Structures are given as structure tokens and as C-alpha cells.
Amino acid sequence: AMEVITDHEWLRGEFITTVQKRGAAIIAARGKSSAASAANATIDHVKSFLHKTPEGQWFSAAVASDGSYGIDEGLMFSVPLVSDGQGNYSVVQGLSWSDFAKEKIQATLEELRTEKETVADLLR
Structure with missing residues (x-):
């Protein structure tokens, strides 16, 4: 998106806020x-899972992490995926992220870790 949308301040600010509030906006x-x-x-x-992903494309979905991109193994997290159209998926490896994306991913990871710790006693 950063290559197509050149207003990076809007993308990092207003756009994210709008997406976060989309449910309320629809209502x-x-x-x-x-x-x-x-x-x-x-x-x-x-x-996206049921149909074969076109060559050169990928989609993002929350799956149990395999440890890719530094995400804790087993943690449900959205990662880039491709589907073989037979119900199987694989994580797209080797994508590079901007510093801004890395910051947001890290913040989400920390939030999920905290949530997991909060309910850990309930899962025993």
C-alpha cells in the first residue's frame, strides 16, 4: 500500500482509525x-482457503503460528498465506515489512501475549 498510497501520514493515522471504527460507522x-x-x-x-491462491498473490488470515515472522508458535495470529485449493495452506516466507508495519505487528503480538496470560488459568 505504501507504494500506491503516497500520503503516508494519512495511511498511518486517519486510515487506521477509520478501519478500527468501521463497525460503528456501518451501524x-x-x-x-x-x-x-x-x-x-x-x-x-x-x-481464500478453499480456492487456489493465484500465483504471486497471498492473503492474510489468523492461524496457529508455526513460529514464522517471530510470532510465538501456537499463538493465533494473522500471517500471509497461500492456499492450494484443497483445504491446505502454507505461510508465505521471506516478506519484508516496513518499520511501521513491524511496530504494529509487535504491538499486536504483545497485546495477544498479555491476553493469553490473562486467561491462562482458565485454560488449565
Whole structure:
């Protein structure tokens, strides 16, 4: 996105805030639940797993980490994936991230680690 959208301040600020508040924006615009939007996103997500990923493309989805990209093994985390169209997926290796992306990934990782620790007693 950074190559296509040249307003990096907007991308790092207003865009992220807008995405974070999209559920409330849908409710405000439609006067109804954002569940239909979430359901549509879920359908698109499942299709990404069921259909072969076109060559040179990938999609992002939360799966149990295999340790790639420094994510704790077994932690549910969104990573770049490709699907073989037979229900199998693999993590895309070797992608490089901007410092900004690394910062956001690290913040998310720390948040998930904290959440995992918070409920650890409930999982025993």
C-alpha cells in the first residue's frame, strides 16, 4: 500500500482509525448491525482457503503460528498465506515489512501475549 498510497501520514493515522471504527460507522450509516458486513468478510475469508491462491498473490488470515515472522508458535495470529485449493495452506516466507508495519505487528503480538496470560488459568 505504501507504494500506491503516497500520503503516508494519512495511511498511518486517519486510515487506521477509520478501519478500527468501521463497525460503528456501518451501524451509524445503516441504522442496523454490522453483522452482515462481518458475515460477508467471513465468506470471503473462507473462499481464500478453499480456492487456489493465484500465483504471486497471498492473503492474510489468523492461524496457529508455526513460529514464522517471530510470532510465538501456537499463538493465533494473522500471517500471509497461500492456499492450494484443497483445504491446505502454507505461510508465505521471506516478506519484508516496513518499520511501521513491524511496530504494529509487535504491538499486536504483545497485546495477544498479555491476553493469553490473562486467561491462562482458565485454560488449565
